[in-house]
Amino acid sequence: MPEEVRDxxxxxxxxxxxxxxxxxxxxxxxxxxGIDSLDGINILFALETEFEIDIxxxxxxxxxxxxxxxxxxxxxxxxxxxxxxxxxS
Amino acid sequence: MEPRRVVxxxxxxxxxxxxxxxxxxxxxxxxxxxxxPIELVDRTKLRFSxxxxxxxxxxxxxxxxxxxxxxxxxxxxAVIAAREALRQAGLEPGSPxxxxxxxxxxxxxxxxxxxxxxxxxLYLRGRPRINPLIIPKTMANAGASRIxxxxxxxxxxxxISTACSSSNHAIGQAFWAVRSGMIDLAIAGGSEAMFSxxxxxxxxxxxxxxxxxxxxxxxxRSGLILGEGGAMMILETLESARSRGAAPLAEVVGFGMSSxxxxxxxxxxxxxxxxxxxxxxxAGLAPEAIGYINAHGTGTVTNDPTETAAIRSVFGxxxxxxxxxxxxxxxxxxxxxxxxxxxxxxxxxxxxxxLPPTANFTExxxxxxxxxxxxxxxxxxxxFVMSNSFAFGGLNAVVVYRLLA
Numbered sequence: 030m031p032e033e034v035r036d037x038x039x040x041x042x043x044x045x046x047x048x049x050x051x052x053x054x055x056x057x058x059x060x061x062x063g064i065d066s067l068d069g070i071n072i073l074f075a076l077e078t079e080f081e082i083d084i085x086x087x088x089x090x091x092x093x094x095x096x097x098x099x100x101x102x103x104x105x106x107x108x109x110x111x112x113x114x115x116x117x118s
Numbered sequence: 119m120e121p122r123r124v125v126x127x128x129x130x131x132x133x134x135x136x137x138x139x140x141x142x143x144x145x146x147x148x149x150x151x152x153x154x155p156i157e158l159v160d161r162t163k164l165r166f167s168x169x170x171x172x173x174x175x176x177x178x179x180x181x182x183x184x185x186x187x188x189x190x191x192x193x194x195x196a197v198i199a200a201r202e203a204l205r206q207a208g209l210e211p212g213s214p215x216x217x218x219x220x221x222x223x224x225x226x227x228x229x230x231x232x233x234x235x236x237x238x239x240l241y242l243r244g245r246p247r248i249n250p251l252i253i254p255k256t257m258a259n260a261g262a263s264r265i266x267x268x269x270x271x272x273x274x275x276x277x278i279s280t281a282c283s284s285s286n287h288a289i290g291q292a293f294w295a296v297r298s299g300m301i302d303l304a305i306a307g308g309s310e311a312m313f314s315x316x317x318x319x320x321x322x323x324x325x326x327x328x329x330x331x332x333x334x335x336x337x338x339r340s341g342l343i344l345g346e347g348g349a350m351m352i353l354e355t356l357e358s359a360r361s362r363g364a365a366p367l368a369e370v371v372g373f374g375m376s377s378x379x380x381x382x383x384x385x386x387x388x389x390x391x392x393x394x395x396x397x398x399x400x401a402g403l404a405p406e407a408i409g410y411i412n413a414h415g416t417g418t419v420t421n422d423p424t425e426t427a428a429i430r431s432v433f434g435x436x437x438x439x440x441x442x443x444x445x446x447x448x449x450x451x452x453x454x455x456x457x458x459x460x461x462x463x464x465x466x467x468x469x470x471x472x473l474p475p476t477a478n479f480t481e482x483x484x485x486x487x488x489x490x491x492x493x494x495x496x497x498x499x500x501x502f503v504m505s506n507s508f509a510f511g512g513l514n515a516v517v518v519y520r521l522l523a
Contacts (some may be wrong), residue, residue, distance in 0.1 A: 066420075067383045070325050086165065086325050086341075 034080075034106065038099045041075040057095045076102060082109060123356040124296045125366035125522065128209070130202030130307075131462045132195050133347030133449040134170035138202055142449075143466040146474040147495050151448050153331050153343050153478075158313035166327045170345030170450025171313060188251065189264060190229035191311035195348030195455070196261025197268065200305050204269065207352040208364050211269045215358070220274040220301045221262045222292040223350075224284025224308030226454035228258035231314040261309050261348070273301045279454065282414075283375075284308050286457025286507035286515035289351065290373035293517070296353050303358060307458035309348030318344070324383075326418050332451070334415035334444035334476050335422050335490040337483040342416040345450020349458035368465045369520040371502070372401025378512030385421055385508060390414070390428040393514035397504065398432070401518045405433045408440055408518070409500025410473050412464040413490075414508045415444025416451055423485035425506065441498065443491040447477035457507040461517060464503045468521050473498040 032040075035055060043050040046068060053062060059069065069092075073084050076098070082105045092098050131138065134152025135145035145152070155161060156169040172195075177186040180198050189197070200221075209215065232255040236248040254260060259277035266275045274295065278287045285308025292306035312318070321327050321344060328341030359366050374396025378389030398405060414425055430437045445463045446452075452459050467474045472495045479492035501521055508514045 065381065065384065067381070070323065073325070074323055083165075086329065089325065 034103055035099045037079055038076065038102055039095065041079050042072055042095065045072050045075045053095060055096050055099065059093050080106060082106065122297050122299060124293050124353050124370045125356050125359050126351050126368045126370065126465070127354055127359050127364040127366055128203035128205070128207030128352035129367065129462045129466060130199035130206070131347065131349040131459055132172060132198050133452065133459055134172055134345050135449050137172065139462065139466050142463060143470055145448065146445065146463055146467050147470065147472055149448070149475045149477050149494055151331070151477045152345070153450060156313065159315045159318060163315065164318055165322050166329050168328070168331060168343055169313060170343055172346055188255065190232040190255045190260060191346070192225055192227070192229055192231070192309050193255070193261040193264055195311060195346065196223055196307070196309035196350070197264050199307060199309065199348040199350040200265045203305065203350040203352045209352065215303050216269060216271045218273055218301050219271050219303040220292065220295060221265055221271055221305045222288040223259070223262040223277045223306070224286070224288035224454045224458065225258045225261065225277060225279060225310055226281050226284055227310060227312050227317055228279070229256035229260055230317055231311055232256050234314040234316040265305060271305070280513045280515070281509035281511055282451070282453050282456055283507040283509035283513045283515040284454035284457070285349070286505065286517050287375065289370070289457060289461060289517050290375060290515055292353050293370040293373050296355060303352070303354040305350055306353055307348065307350030308455040310453045310455040311346045312344055312453060313346060328417060331478050332417040332447045333478045333480060334413065334417040334447050335483060335486040335488065336479050337481040339417045339419065339422060341418050342446065342451040345446070345452045347449060347452050347459055348455055349462040351458070351462060366522045367469060368522055370517065371520045372397040372403065372518035373516070374398070374400055375513070375515045378514070380512055382512070383510050385424045386512065387424055387427045387431060389512055390425060390506065390508050390514045391431045393516040394428065394432045394504065394506065397516040397518045403502060403518065406436050407502045408433070408504050410464065410468065410498060410503045411440055411442040412460045412503065412505045413442050413444045414506040415446055415476065417444070417446065421508070423483070425508070426486045426488055429488065437488065440489065441473050441491050441496065442488045443474055443476040445474050457505060457515060457517065461505045461519065464505055465519055465521065467495070468498065468500055468503060471497060471499055473500070
């Protein structure tokens with residue numbers, strides 16, 4: 030079974046932050062995880078590479094929790110599928 | 119013994135808003151913005167598209183082809199600005215004064231544009247060898263060394279690389295070297311040319327470059343805009359200037375530096391405040407003496423309110439009375455050249471009796487509640503002006519100048 034988006038996001042965060050993945054949950058806030066702005070852009074870079082998406086600056090600006098990050102990635106993945114479908118039609 | 123007074127007898131600058139100080143001054147007076155679509159690299163491959171490039175720059179206007187081939191664009195800008203400043207100071211190559219003269223320049227990325235091109239050959243084109251000039255063209259001191267060679271300047275010549283504080287650190291070191299008697303004359307400033315795909319992509323990943331334009335202190339500010347250029351000033355003792363009949367334009371009166379010891383990229387209030395206070399102390403001035411501040415004012419979400427708080431903490435109630443503008447709104451953020459270009463801009467404008475504006479200003483931000491001279495230059499004759507530079511890595515450098523009639 031393919032890894033869920035949620036698990037992949039958590040893995041990216043854990044790897045980038047050198048954290049035990051067990052300590053990162055969907056409800057974790059960046060503050061709890063000690064993620065600051067520089068860590069944030071590093072995680073965005075990891076996510077862009079992991080999911081082959083381009084995360085715009087404005088979409089990234091107000092994200093403060095793992096849940097918001099997972100939802101943001103899901104949204105961008107859905108847009109990618111849609112734009113791919115449009116290109117084919 | 120009274121400390122030696124250090125005056126400025128020449129200014130030089132090349133940037134997106136002028137290839138010399140006269141053009142720069144005219145643009146500052148008009149509040150003309152030099153931010154345009156990037157042309158030096160394929161901007162369609164970037165998330166942002168605007169930059170402050172020197173428009174229509176042709177090395178052949180300044181260098182013979184062999185000379186130009188030896189110099190990265192950033193070093194060319196250093197030489198061009200130095201030549202202009204030396205000309206105004208009335209100094210020719212081989213002057214006997216150059217035996218006790220030095221050069222201190224600042225640059226953040228140095229010749230990385232040349233390096234980037236070389237690495238494209240290596241990694242992308244699979245070539246087995248790369249240009250032997252990459253090393254001498256890339257080194258951050260390439261501009262300083264070229265100026266030394268061209269003019270026969272034989273004293274201490276070196277380059278400081280402290281990110282966006284580089285050239286204010288350079289001016290400060292040169293100022294102290296002349297004041298202390300180590301040397302009698304110095305060329306100080308900085309230069310930068312960062313428009314290569316590799317460097318722009320790295321800035322894109324930092325997520326601090328505006329997709330719009332540079333709007334310092336404005337509520338809807340959305341980041342910095344990168345700009346290229348160079349600026350230099352000639353520093354010498356008042357005695358030296360008088361004895362050779364050179365007109366002092368201004369005086370360097372104070373320099374202060376500090377380190378935030380806080381975070382690699384997030385600014386603090388305390389660090390910049392300490393640097394401003396140190397510069398005032400070095401100058402022996404009360405905060406009330408300052409009549410204009412050229413802010414670091416990058417236009418990023420974080421810098422501008424932090425700088426506002428730092429200015430308020432140093433200047434107290436006087437903060438509301440000081441015009442504070444960011445000329446980065448016009449010539450962009452020139453990184454290692456910023457302090458020098460903004461120092462030259464401040465002095466050139468004030469000598470003409472006006473204060474340069476903060477361009478592209480749309481809406482006040484309560485967190486940046488200073489008199490930011492929005493959009494239009496304003497008549498003004500400050501005696502003392504302060505120029506702020508704060509760098510990634512938490513390094514702050516502040517210079518205080520005095521205008522001389």
